[in-house]
Amino acid sequence: MKKPRILLIYLVMAALLLIMTEAPGSAGSDNLGMLSLDQLLDVDVVSVAKVPEKIRNTPAAIQVITQEDLRRSGVNSIPEALRLVPGMHVCQIDANKWAISSRGFTSRFSNKMLVMIDGRTVYTPLFSGVFWDVQDMMLADIDRIEVIRGPGGSLWGTNAVNGIINIISKDSADTQGSLINMEGGSQNKNCVAGRYGGWLNDRTSYRVYGKYFDQDDFKPSNFGTSHEIAIPDKAADDYHNTRAGFRLDRNQDRNNKMTLQGDIYQGSSGTSGVHPHLLSPNLFVEVENEDVSGGNLMGRWQHIFSQNSDMMVQGYYDHTKREQEYLHETRDTLDFDFQHRFTILTHHELLWGLGYRYSKDDIKTYDLSHGFYNYRFAPDNQGNNLYTGFIQDRFHFAGDRGELTLGTKIEHNEYTGIEWQPSIRFLWKFNERNSFWAAVSRSVRTPSRLEHDGIINTKPIKQPFNPFGMPLVPRLITDGNLNSEKLLSYEVGYKSRPLDNLYIDFTVFYNRYRDLAAGFTSGTAFLETEASIPYLVIPTKIGNEFNAETFGIELSGSWSITDWWRLSTGLSWFGNNFLDENGYTDPRSEFQENSESKHQLSLVSYMDLPGQLELNCMFFCVDDLASINVDAYTRFDINLAWHANDTLTMILGGRNLFDPHHPEYDSISAGIYSSQIPRTVYAKVSWEF
């Protein structure tokens, strides 16, 4: 019986070979406009999804989530979509909060990641971070999400230290007609969204959309035990949001394009808030609702002077309001940007720009109990000016095989004055398929409003560390001299396309951080009698006390096995050391070192099946976060989509199927009682007409 088996093995190998060689190697669709008439005749309407030229030839660790990824992965929010990026650490804290970062420093307010939607920054200066619960849109209207791991300060400015997330919506000419999406399921987001697009006249296209969703409570995590507080009965993290918006695109003539877009939203995000208390157990958990609302209006003008020169001017106004139980923030932002690109001396492409931003806030804080407070701001309203300028020269040499990019951003902010963020990037194309890149960059993070002007009472110190007969409260405060955190980053990468249908991206980085902000005890304790229970204050100053080094390897690959099956994978390893070069030994350094996931693995499969069916799977393995008691977990998502006809698609799916529930992040020390991420099943209908 040996022979038939050998025959079978040959058959299998032959079949696989056939499939691998059959994948068509036609011209990619990203540059159809560059093809001649004869070349167009050879383009296949069925072509293997290719990695765009832009990604292959950018000297940075860039990854793109396409509209196809968004649709096929079955994700239902922007933060969840970021799980698809290899090397990105996405932790869901509760139903409406996430901790997202790349290359370390992950927390609810991952202060070293810059996030932008159509060129509008959504990074809040209050805490330095992103409120992910209100960063939403109709997912079908997103063109792509570009993610750069690593510093981008020389182009994007301060706070683009560990990465940049750019969410780019579709041109309204590409969202014509009606679309209705509905989703519902167990423990799940129930969502209904609609969009309509049309042409106002022969050059102006538009779309309008509306979206509503609500989501039930998750289950509370067990983290309370390690913080000596009772586990609450319910997570109270249900949330809902309603939003509407529009986009208008006008092709004035072939050299002028105008865009006007805007959104408004209103909703409520539930929270189990954890706050310090003067009486034992010194922390209390409370069910809270954060009322959130906001809106923005943006205009953009792109003008082409000639083939070698173009410019862009944009301006936006953004309003956000968030009313937490003890902290209300209203913020108005006005921003103008100008960019000009031109080519000189044939090999040099120069890009320069100017920017101005005015951000004004109004903060109200409320006492917790007994006249004791958590946060206060002095002053409680403030307007800040930010002036920026940047210049970058990209030049080609050795017959376009080599490329060197030199650039710097110069900013002036009101907290730390002038900041420089230079970078140098080198790209070498060995051939059409293989390229190597290296970069050295400096980036900075400027202090947040809280770090600069906040007064923070933290959890009172417990017995037996407290020998006094009254509560002992560490109080964080700055003297206004806090400097920015600085990063010097070294990266090398290799991008390869060994086969037409296989793409591999490999990056190694070493980051050195200086002047990381942290609190340290300074001065002697004093008695505070403002509250009805008197307490002793330990003055704790926020200073630039820490240095750190981080290093890691990121590997990703995508393989179009056939024109109906595509696999992609990501593998990352991360390490860090907090250095006490100033002579401090702080237990927090070890805590920090172990609060990051050291290893991550992702595997994504998209398959087209007979009968207009698609089967999509995603598998993630995330290492433990030892110092915050989060165990390693695996997550498996799957969905089956049926394209009933040209207009109707039905999807059945499940998320986190391997596990009834698991926590991904403990945020109690940051004031949030975390939830467990549940197993969910859902159904979705999409109707386009």
Place this chain on the structure above:
Amino acid sequence: MHLRPHKIMALLAIFLCLATPLQAGSSRSLSAEIEAAFLVQFSKYISWPAHCFASPTAPVIIGILGRDPFGSKIDQISRSFNANGRGVEVRRLADPEHAKTCHILFVSASKPTTMESISRILAGRPIVLVSSTKDFLARGGMINFITLGTKIRFDINLTNCRHTGIKISSKLLKIAHRVTQ
């Protein structure tokens, strides 16, 4: 039935072979993109009487009548295109009456009115009528996109170009799938 690993492998192999000729999900939008690229290229291989242009550098105007299948892609392609010293401008139209200043008119599958009334309104004008709908050439059209296997091709009807002043280059006629004289 007992399924041994090699049987599973064999089944998998057969399944893989069977499933290979399936169409990928995104083929519809890619066809439109290729058609958009062709449409812009046509402006280079067709000549119009001089009076159709306000000046020697005035752009070739491509109109899209009815629902636009191309989206922003055609705007991007046309922006950098050079048609023998002229640029290319794309306009979306809801009414064939407004198509009179166009040089090329793409008639979408979902158009505001019948093909008969479109050809009546535009009869005798130097406007190249293009479409990807069936039997377009029999109803007065000049260029018709067709899908042959996995490639986009086009047929040309020269009879309908007669007495309009439109000249289609030999290059375009050579690569056309069928030419009706």
